[in-house]
Amino acid sequence: MKLKRCRLRDLGISIGKFPTGPKNSITDIAGVKVGHSTIIKGTGKQGTRKGAVRTGVTAILPNSGNEYTQSLKAGGFVLNGAGEVSGLTHIIEWGIIETPILLTNTLSVGSCAESAVKYMVQKYPELGNRHDVVIPIVGECDDSWLNDIAGTHVTYKNVVEAIETANTDLVEEGSVGGGTGMICCDFKAGIGSSSRVVKIGNDSYTVGILVMCNFGEMEDLRLDGYPIGRKLCSKFKEYQRRRENYGSIIAVLGTDAPLTVHQLNRLSKRVGLGIGRVGSYAANGSGEIILSFSTANKIERFGDSVYYSFKALHDRHIDPFYLAAIEATEEAIWNSLTTTDSMHGASEHFVPAVPLDEIKKHEV
Numbered sequence: 001m002k003l004k005r006c007r008l009r010d011l012g013i014s015i016g017k018f019p020t021g022p023k024n025s026i027t028d029i030a031g032v033k034v035g036h037s038t039i040i041k042g043t044g045k046q047g048t049r050k051g052a053v054r055t056g057v058t059a060i061l062p063n064s065g066n067e068y069t070q071s072l073k074a075g076g077f078v079l080n081g082a083g084e085v086s087g088l089t090h091i092i093e094w095g096i097i098e099t100p101i102l103l104t105n106t107l108s109v110g111s112c113a114e115s116a117v118k119y120m121v122q123k124y125p126e127l128g129n130r131h132d133v134v135i136p137i138v139g140e141c142d143d144s145w146l147n148d149i150a151g152t153h154v155t156y157k158n159v160v161e162a163i164e165t166a167n168t169d170l171v172e173e174g175s176v177g178g179g180t181g182m183i184c185c186d187f188k189a190g191i192g193s194s195s196r197v198v199k200i201g202n203d204s205y206t207v208g209i210l211v212m213c214n215f216g217e218m219e220d221l222r223l224d225g226y227p228i229g230r231k232l233c234s235k236f237k238e239y240q241r242r243r244e245n246y247g248s249i250i251a252v253l254g255t256d257a258p259l260t261v262h263q264l265n266r267l268s269k270r271v272g273l274g275i276g277r278v279g280s281y282a283a284n285g286s287g288e289i290i291l292s293f294s295t296a297n298k299i300e301r302f303g304d305s306v307y308y309s310f311k312a313l314h315d316r317h318i319d320p321f322y323l324a325a326i327e328a329t330e331e332a333i334w335n336s337l338t339t340t341d342s343m344h345g346a347s348e349h350f351v352p353a354v355p356l357d358e359i360k361k362h363e364v
Contacts, residue, residue, distance in 0.1 A: 034060050034210065039158065054181035059101070079275070082286055083248040101138075145242045175340045184336060190339075210251070252292070255321070
């Protein structure tokens with residue numbers, strides 16, 4: 001009997017030693033919301049690209065949509081930079097996030113950034129007049145294997161839908177939002193999420209990951225250390241694979257632990273280790289870009305205060321967060337694979353879903 005698409009843990013496979021949050025999702029962190037706008041149109045038959053639309057937008061609201069009035073400490077890391085996150089230099093320089101985070105396809109970064117500005121100006125009319133400007137955060141991956149990417153189908157309406165439908169529920173995964181046309185290790189992938197709970201003394205903190213996953217080659221795919229991709233290669237010899245580019249991944253880490261910008265930058269690097277565990281070697285043409293934020297310390301934009309109080313974790317206690325980030329990243333990527341179905345797209349391209357029966361055989 002064919003297994004129904006589901007999350008990795010529903011197949012009996014648990015990665016790592018840390019417990020997950022209640023939803024095993026980035027939305028386990030209080031105040032974090034995620035929403036999607038998905039665009040699927042056309043068939044792509046007769047080898048055409050035009051009209052075969054498989055794309056969208058995913059919005060992450062780190063502070064319930066109040067990022068402009070209450071910014072959060074943030075960091076990031078670029079493992080390989082053949083990709084783009086607009087606003088990343090601003091994050092690295094100032095160490096804060098003050099807009100929603102949008103994820104989309106490569107050629108829609110500009111339209112999403114412009115749409116985000118329009119949306120925020122309508123919400124905050126004094127932005128750019130009495131008060132200083134913002135730089136939107138938009139991450140991208142190339143979905144052109146399945147999507148008519150040059151058609152620039154992502155519009156203001158889609159950005160607004162993603163932002164305004166964002167909620168604290170379990171994140172919808174797979175072929176949704178920005179992940180609609182994405183591929184991982186030659187299988188259909190997309191959006192995935194996972195979380196881990198870390199206990200320090202009497203305090204418990206959550207580390208959550210959301211990925212837009214679009215990297216790799218089948219033979220390198222690994223599941224909790226097992227080289228499952230090598231076995232699957234023999235079962236998927238007959239279909240055409242994407243070989244023009246290696247692909248990319250954008251990962252967003254959130255936590256309610258009180259971390260400094262420097263600590264968030266260091267934590268972002270460990271997300272790269274989680275990506276490597278699944279099978280990425282950060283190829284020349286790939287983009288592995290990680291953003292991170294902490295909800296513990298909120299910085300008021302307005303008011304006359306000269307100082308703000310800031311609580312921070314001592315570095316001697318940070319190691320468990322490193323491991324938690326690696327575990328959650330690996331599982332988030334796998335959730336992006338196991339939750340989605342096969343897809344036909346532009347130019348008659350077909351991308352199969354990872355076979356769940358083969359995955360379940362390696363239950364641990």
